[in-house]
Amino acid sequence: MQQLAKNLSEAESSAIETLDSLDSILLSAIVEIEQLEAKDLSPNELEEHLQKIWQRSFAHYASCEQERLENLFIKRGRALKTEIYKDLSQRRRLYRTSLPPRDGNQLLTLYPRLKEQLVLGRDYAIWTVEERFNYIQNIVSNLSSLSKFRLSDSSRNVSWNEILRWWLDPTKATKKPKPTQISNWHSYISQNFGYRFNWGLGSVIALAIDEAFGGELVESSLENWSQTGLPWIVFWMKELIVWGTLDPVAAYLLAKVEDVTTRKQAEELAQTYYQQIDEQVPNERLNAMNVKDWVERSFSNVERHLPTAKTPTEINVNLLQDFSKAPSKNWRVVPVEIGDDIQWFDLAGFPLAICQKPEKWQSDFLNTYDFMLDAENRFVSSKIYV
Structure with a gap:
């Protein structure tokens, strides 16, 4: 596949990317329609729905070739359902990835291995700093093997692993940026970990939720997180990347408590939580409901981060x-x-x-x-x- 891609002209590659983007829109539409109708639509029913969607689109009003493009839109949508992705479950899972179909299929292939690796984090709360970092590093490495989430090249003198180590665990980092490099390192972290990795992780979590509830759309809540089969550290991983810490409680303190302004301060305060928590099962120590309750009890100014105005219930x-x-x-x-x-x-x-x-x-x-x-x-x- 990679060799084939290298042999394609720029125009051919562009055409494939364009078609893949159209397929992504159409698959989302097909899955949403099937869920609303609660049935597998016939080709004629699908055409009718796709025509209505097209007629509400901006392209319908703006295009000089409205009829030709509408026919292409409808015919491609019908082909996706009846010829390319015949299985309803496959269509739904591709939709859950939030990726164009080619990239979505890559993620579906890798998903079982990624989930197995994520499940290994059940004891994260009692791990050493080194074990915590290696766990996250391994997940970043595996997820970035997919083309959509591939990390960009860092400078010749430093690897992405070293930049990630500096961001999550600066005390043990063997390489640190010079003052003139700090801005570039932060930019690399934002683009590659804060954006690419967190996007990929969100897609994996969406697949786990889909798998746990048999494709049914359910309200995402803290109460049903355990049904995904994923440990709580997976729930917190995006926050770790955003705040630059290996401690979920510290990340939550930085996000919610006004007076907590540094990672060192947050990590020291987090130790109080671990000393007070009664849970014997390591995974439950990172239960977001336990962390949230403790922070609200322990810090009076946490409410300042809540909106002053409230919506109707x-x-x-x-x-x-x-x-x-x-x-x-x-x-x-x-x-x-x-x-x-x-x-x-x-x-x-x-x-x-x-x-x-x-x-x-x-x-x-x-x-x-x-x-x-x-x-x-x-x-x-x-x-x-x-």
């Missing part, structure tokens, strides 16, 4: 889709303000519900709250981020 809405045959009645949604109204979209961009903008609504609620649509009872509930 429940917002009544009018549905824009028929959910009577949908396997799940609960859908994660995001608010989009349109004049005096709010349209509630699912994560693939489909409008599911609409309501008038609540009194004292703030646009920033999108950044501070999770929203769930209860289609059966026709309301959107809100819950603050952990």
Whole structure:
């Protein structure tokens, strides 16, 4: 495959990338439609739905070749379902990866090995610093073997492993940046670990959730995390990368407590948590509910990081889709303000519900709250981020 890619012209490579991007959009649409309809659509039913989607698209209004492009859009969507990805489960899993199909298939192949490696972190809470770093380093290495998440080249005198070590465990780092290099190292960390690696990790977690609940869309919550089969350290790993620490409790303190401003201070305070926690099972020591409760009890100023204004607990809405045959009645949604109204979209961009903008609504609620649509009872509930 790699040799074939090298022999392709620039125009051919560009065409393949363009088609893969179109397939990604179409697969998302097909999976969302099938979940809403709760059935495997016939080719004619699929064509009808794809035509409606096209007619609501910007391309429909902007294109000078609307009819030809619409036919291409519909024919490719039908081919994806009936010829290329015939299995409903495969379509859904590719959709869960949030990747174009070619990259998504690579991740699906690697997923079983990645999950096995992630599960090894159950004892992370009692590991040494070296064991913790090696665990994260190995996961970064395996995930970055995929082309979509491949790490960019660092400078000749330092490897990505050494940069990661400096970021997560500076006291034991054998190589450290000179003052003139710090900005470049931070940029490398942001692009490769904060963006590429965390994106890939999110895709792996999405596959684990899909696997745990048999493809059913369920509300993502701390209470059902254990059902994914992943240890709690996987839940915290993105935060470790963002805050530059190997300690999940320290990462949470840095994120939530105003007076905690350095990693050293956060890591020292985190030791108090480990001394007080009663859990004998190492994995449960990193249970996010335990950490959250301890921080709220121990630090009075943690509330300053909560929004001063609050959304209504429940917002009544009018549905824009028929959910009577949908396997799940609960859908994660995001608010989009349109004049005096709010349209509630699912994560693939489909409008599911609409309501008038609540009194004292703030646009920033999108950044501070999770929203769930209860289609059966026709309301959107809100819950603050952990």
